[in-house]
Amino acid sequence: MPQDHPLTFADADQASIPLALLTAEAFDGWRLAQEPGARGWAEANGFVAGPGQVLLFPGDDGAPEAALGGVGSAKDRARGRFALAAVAQSLPAGTYHIESGLPQEPADIEAELLGWLLAGYSFDTYKEKTGKQVRLVAPEGVDTARIEAIAAGEALTRDLINTPANDMTPDGLQAAAAALAHDHGAQCSVIGGTELLAENFPLIHAVGRASDCAPRLIDMRWGQSGPKVTLVGKGVCFDTGGLNLKPGSSMGLMKKDMGGAATVLGLAQMIMALDLPVQLRVLIPAVENSVSAGAFRPGDILTSRKGLTVEINNTDAEGRLVLADALALACEEESDLVISMATLTGAARVAVGPDLAPFYADDATAAALEAGGRRAHDPLWRLPFWEPYETMIEPGIADLDNAPKGGFAGSITAALFLRRFVNEDTRYAHFDIYGWQPEARPGRPKGGVGMGARAILAALPDLMGLEPAE
Structure with missing residues (x-):
């Protein structure tokens, strides 16, 4: 279950240690300007302003009275994100304030300060808490509430993905959504079990009916005025592959198959x-794709909420099925923007790796999202709704094929499949995310991670004609 994370800035009146940030390019100039004692101290400690390097200057009582943090070379900074997070992770416990060295652009400052907060994230629900407290007094003029809100959303996403499937069941995901709704005065309703059939959500029911934990559709609403934004997140809480059973090596990370749901809740x-x-x-x-006598089968033809029939050629291509019914519902009322997010295909990961969030959208929407991703340091990569591949998702025996044979363009054909359930006049973007950090990086420990949410948040003013954040 989501934890209570102290991802906040320290009070401005709190005693703090000055921290100067230094690039590798500026190090020689700094070294030559120092007194012999400081210069010798840096040399003795091997400090050259490399990424995440820290140099502490002790006071008379031995405790640090000042600190230097290295942010590396221009090449280092171009190759990585959250240089300040690397410094935060190297510092001893304490409270600091940044004396110099922050970037000039407000968006870059926000990203670095966010990285500091995210460096304090740890998932320790199931073990003794061991994380150190490295607090930061935010610089003057920074919108701390905004940065803290973004950090809290990212922490929620990480917690939901990191929670194992025995606790993050469809029930657990429903509870997390209900708690979020309660905290913000939103409305949250649920359609579950056989009621899904009565209310015409046959694909969601078919995918989840084999589990002892009933499938359901969670519907949360917030806000009384302004543009209508609908977020649809894949909530497959565990994916065995169904009757097309995954091998064990492919099943180990399937607790993260609700990463789309976790990301839209964080957003x-x-x-x-x-x-x-x-x-x-x-x-x-929210479903579990399980195996039992009642599981849906390869060769079944299912009728979706929209009326389109789908031939099941692989029960392990279930995410697009549950999203199809949810997207059909989303488009039954007018919306200014519909976004789906899902850990949908391995093809996307083969194409762009674990760092980039592939997405699909029209030109104008894509341009706004890409610009938002750059401002938020939340990298995206656009893939095409490639029209000539439409025939690949048409099996002949039904309207659609959930798993085209041949293995080509798996992410693209999945996106084209989902687009069939969206009205042609609806502004739509689809994200095929990974939701997992395979190796620890500054501000991003190994485990569940948000992808694309901060880019969307940064793009919303342009997409929806809102006043931009100060």
Whole structure:
């Protein structure tokens, strides 16, 4: 379950240690300007302003009275994110303030300060808490509430993904959504079990019916005025592959198959905490893709909420099925923007690796999202809704094929499949995310991670005609 993370800035009147940030390019100039004692201290400690390097200057009592933090060379900074997070992770416990060395652009400052907060994240629900407290007094003129809200949303996403599937069941995901709704005065309703059939959500029911924990559709609404934004997140809480059973080596990380749901909930928390002037709706089909006598089968033909029939050629291509019914519902009322997020295909990961969030959108929407990603240091990579591949998702025996044979363009054909359930006049973007950090990086420990949410948040003013954040 989500934890209570202290990802906040220290009070401005709190005693703090001055921290100067130094690039590798500026190090020689700094070294030559120092007194012999300071210069010798840096040399003795091997400090050259490399990424994440820290040099502490002890006071008379031995405790640090000042600190230097290295942010590396221009090449280092171009190759990585959150240089300040690397410094924060290397510092001993204490409270600091930044004396010099922050970037010039406000968006870059926000990203670095966010990185500091995210460096304090740890997932320790199931073990003794061991994290150190490295606090920061934020510089003057910074919108601390905004940065803290973004950090809280990211922490929620990470917690939800990191929680094992025995606790993060469809019930658990529903509870997390209900708690978020309660905290922000949103409405949250649920359609579950056989009621899904009565209310015409046949694909969600088919995918989840084999589990002892009933499938459900979570529907959260917030905001009374402004543009309508609908977020749809894949909530497959565990994916065995169904009757097309995954091998054990492929099943080990399947607790993260609800990463799309976790990401839209984290983004929803950011939007609501920042009180953005939008009407927000969040739809999450929450299921477990399990194996039992009642599981849906290869060769089945299922009729979707929209009326399109789908031939099941692989029960392990289940995420697009549950999203299809949710997208159909989303488009039954007017929306200014519909976004789906899902840990949908391995093809996306093969194409761009674990750092980039591939997405699909029209030209104008894509340009706004890409610009938002650059401002938020949340990298995206656009892939095409490639029209000639439409025939690959048409099996002949039904309207659609959930798993085209041949293995080509797996992420693209999945995106084209989902687009069939979106009205042609609806502004739509789809994200095929990974949701997992395979190796620890500054501000991003190994484990669940948000992808694309901060880019979307940064792009919303342009996309929806809102006043930009100060």
